[in-house]
Amino acid sequence: MADELELLRRANPVPSDDHRFQDRPLDQHAERRLNQLLHRGRSRHLRRWTWTLGTAAAVGVIVLTLMLSGSTTTPAVAAPRPLLIEAGSTPVPLDRLADRAAASDNVPRLRQGTHVQTWSLSLTSGPGARPPITLPEERVVRWEADGSHTELVVATDPRRPGRPVITDADPVPRTVEDGHVLSRLTYPPSWSDAPPQAQPPHDAKRLRAYLEEIDPVETLNTSRLLDAAAQLLDNWTLGPRENAALARILADAQGLRPAGAVTDRLGRQGQAYVYDDKAHFQRRMLILDPATGAVLGLEDTVTKDDPEYGLKAGDVMSYRAWMR
Template sequence: MPVAYGTGTRDAGSQLRALASRLVDAEYDNRTGRYMYHHTKTWGDPVMTSSDGRHHVAFADETKVWQAADGSGKQVTTQLEPQYPDQESRNYWQRNLKPRAAASATPAPDDMPLPPMDLAPLPSRRAQLNELLKVRFGAGAVSKEVSTVYGRYVVPRQTRAEILRVLADVPGFRWRGQVTDRVGRKGVAVTFDDREHNQQSLLIFDPSTGDLLAHERLTLSPIRMKAYQVILDTAWTDRLD
């Protein structure tokens, strides 16, 4: 089910700027470490639909990533139980998926080393952030890139504030006020309705630190979950565990 928010809506610009002006430190601010650490859970990436269009399954995983400035580190991914919109879809896919993918039991985590790669530093200036967040492509692209940035970097407070100000200047974001994310955390949300592609993007931010808590994508009609990610933890660390 989508995150619940009120039906009232208004332009998000002033609220995002106000949030940016009052941010406090996150737990990781003023700390250091060799590795950027992220713990996320993702549902609905990918989604499979049967050839007749009647049966759906959304895959889910839990991921922990440790990544140094040169891109090296490790990633541990655990496949979670697939999600089904109805019992008929569950029955269909449990008959037709490979045994491991259809199983309800959680399989062993997949532990994968990350080789060095070209990992660009996170910019802090407005022009560079506009480019990184693909502002020229509009609010739909920005929503996706904000989620990518917070899932890849440990974002310092000043940059978090600047990202909120970038969002405030992008036309189309609507303020949705206080919400509760999928794991029970209180946040504030903005949405963007992409009517051309029949899709809504929803971003949930921590109301104190401005950290991104979750990113959700929905179809607009009928309202149906497409994909959802929660960022459970972000930190600096010297340990790969």
């Protein structure tokens, strides 16, 4: 029991000073983290995840190098390389995308729930540390009219159908079949008036206040704005008005610059916007649909070598691809 309590203390899935968890049921992210901790074996390695805001999620195309000399061999996977901006492409300002989003008539209305594919690196340090391992997952969350919802998480790499997929759902990383179900959870009816479960507004001023409430501990700088936007998209599939409001907020974000056209990890055409987070040695690339202004993906890339964790500048730490 002492070991389990220590795991919970270190993970701190429900901070005591976070107003979102006071006098309310836990949201699905806190419940999922608790469930993962209860069913995941213990590890003496230090594992550092780059899920933004301490949550789970990120998928894209990765270069798998499976070293499977036997059934008990731990697989090793090279970190994916960052997406490349198309040479000669013309960057599109975010305020122009906001206008396109507002005028878009082929985007369904706002709905609660999400469909996201994620890639992220699992890292260890110290004696016997393994190389970074890229973990691809797909998560589908659907809400019902009575306030209940389901969450399905599978191990899959859509660019390599039928190939083995590495998962860290067990004490030791291993390969599973493509489409292997990691978890299938059903949650009873619940409601919350706190972001990100509360319905997001569709005007820029109120939506910014909503995003600030997701993480009220510190000032909503550009990096935290991207984190909060990811949290929003992990809970809601936005409609045209919400897409436009979010694009207008991002257009005012300091240091987020248009970079040009890019093909995302699911083969979709997008416009890239880049922010250099010098404090954390990361390059963050946000990808938006050039026709509708919807956010397609978010990529975090290391900009400085970190020998302790086996990272090299240019390694992609995490990637999320949101779908409808």
